[in-house]
Amino acid sequence: MTTTITPMLGHGRISRVFRQLGVDTQYxxxxxxxxxxxxxxxxxxxxxxxxxxxxxxxxxxxxxTIMQARGFATVERARLGPVLRTRLPHPYYKKAKADSGFWRRTFVPLSDSQSWLDLVHGIFRFIPSTLAFAFVVTWWAGALGGLTTVLWDWSIPRPPDNTDLPELLGMGSGTATRVAFYTAIGVFFALTLMPVVRGAALMEAMFARALLSGVAELRERVAAAEASRDVARAQTVAAVSAEATALRRLERDIHDGPQQRLVRLAMDLGRADLQFETDPAAARATIAEALSQTRETLEELRALSRGIAPPILVDRGLRAALTALAGRSMIPVDLELPELDRLAENVETTAYFVVAESLTNVAKHSHASECKVTLQRSAYGMLVTVEDDGVGGASLAKGHGLRGLADRVKAAGGELTVTSPAEGGTRVTAILPI
Known part of the structure; x- marks a missing residue:
């Protein structure tokens, strides 16, 4: 297999080199x-x-003249793409409104900076074009003429006293020496043809790119930087919002659960202390009830700790954590989990919470009879899907429980979508970068 593929790869690479040589030459x-x-x-x-x-x-x-310069500039941008092996952005030109008068249509192009850059390129392009043309023609002529000397040398008439360049250089005289000398020159030009032609084409192309697309490329980079900044800001806001939501929920869960049980536990222990001398049997019953409260409190604290950072997720990975999560669900869960390598910690944690929060919502609100959880790797990242056959009506609007989950996913660089028609069924989909 290797001996078959390697020549094919080499042949493809050689063909691309010669194709680029043709593109640069015609350019x-x-x-x-x-x-x-x-x-x-x-x-x-x-x-x-x-x-x-x-x-x-x-x-x-x-x-x-300006409009002619625009036309030639458009042609030149189309020619630049194959040489530079990249797509060049088309610049924005100022345009007069459709209902503008003659003089308005006349002055608008004159106020456009890119149009003047097109004109400057059209006026001065002959300088790099002439230099590049001279090098390319010289190298092609030297390579073709030198390598074919043996085919045409006999056809050139020479007087008896003619002295050739090889003889002047002290290399001897005669037809064989002359042919060998010019063939060697042809070999030199042929070996250096590709880098020289490529360099000449790039010199001319870079001059054109700077004037014809430089401003547009700068605008694109600025727009991309602003978009990245906006995304970073949005992720920061989402992270802060998700953290605040998680803290509020944790505070509420602790207040409504373990804190109330601990208060009752303190009261029961105080009552048992008073009952020891007067009614030992009642004191023992009170202590037994306090022990039961202690066990329930520990269970609630364990559940809360799993909501913060489940140990199984840290120790055994996302697949094992979701399997355990589905096993504790009150709704039957069908799992489709491929074999996964360990992912980044924030990706695994976010995917876990997407499933955990979705299953909690299914149990509380959907009245569903079954649920399906799917993990799938795609070109966009990790796709996490939770579907149920419940009543529907879930939303990402502010005030709904899924809003905090959407902020958490956004903070991880992903996107959460919810499809929940009123006629029934909910589909929660999260795409996480990996």
Whole structure:
């Protein structure tokens, strides 16, 4: 298998190199005449427009020249893509409103900065185009001419006293020496053809990219940075909100459960202390009840600790933790859990709480008869799905229990969606990055 695939990979790589050589060559060869056309066309239009500024004719002439520059710039951006192997953003051009008058349509293009950059490129592009053209033509001519010397050397007439370059360099005379010398030159040009042509094409392409797409690329980077900043802010807000919600719920659960039991336990122990001397039997009964309260309090505290950081999740991973969670559910749960490697701690914890909170809501509100939990890895990340056949009506709106869960998922960089039509059934889906 290896001996078959490796040559195929090598052949594909070689074909890409030669394809790029062809792309770069045609880019440079076509860029030279385009540079000559644009420099003559734009300099003429610009000079006429400036010269006729004193009349009203100058402004329309400049606008026509600007619009021509836009057209040539669009063509050049299309040519740049294969050379640079990337997509270049199309810049934003100012446009006059549809109901604008003639003079409004005339002046709007003149106030657009990118249009002037297009014009500057059209005027000065002949400089890198000419340099690149000279190098590419020289190297192609040297490579092709040198490597084919043996085919055409005999056809060139030479006088008897003709002295060739090899003889001047002291390399001897004769047809064989001359052919070998020029063939060696051809080999040199052929071996350096690809880097020279690539360098010439990139020189011309980078000049065009800076003027024709530089501003648009900068705007895209700024927009991406602002979007990342907004996402980071939203995640921070969601994390704070989720933390506050979790703390409030923990405080409520402790107040409503273990705290009340501990107060009752203290009262029972105080009553038993008073009963020891007068009624030992009643004191023993009170202490037995206090022990029962202690056990129930410990169970509630264990349940609360599992809600904070379940030990099985830390020790054995997400699959084992969800299996244990489904086993404690009051609603029958069908699990579809693939074999998973250990994931990042925040991903496992968030996925666990998505399932735990969803199963709690199913037990409390849905009146469902069964539930299904699915984990699936996809190109987008870890997909966690909890479905039930209950009454529906769940929502992510503020004030609903799932809102805090959505904040927790968002804080982890994911997204939570809830589909719960009124006619019944709820589907909670969380996508978490991995």
């Amino acid at each position: 440079v060869l076509l860029g030279f005449p385009l540079g000559l056309i644009t420099v003559v066309l734009f300099l003429t239009g610009f000079a006429l427009g400036l010269g006729l500024f004193v009349t009203v004719v100058g402004f329309p002439l400049l606008t026509i």
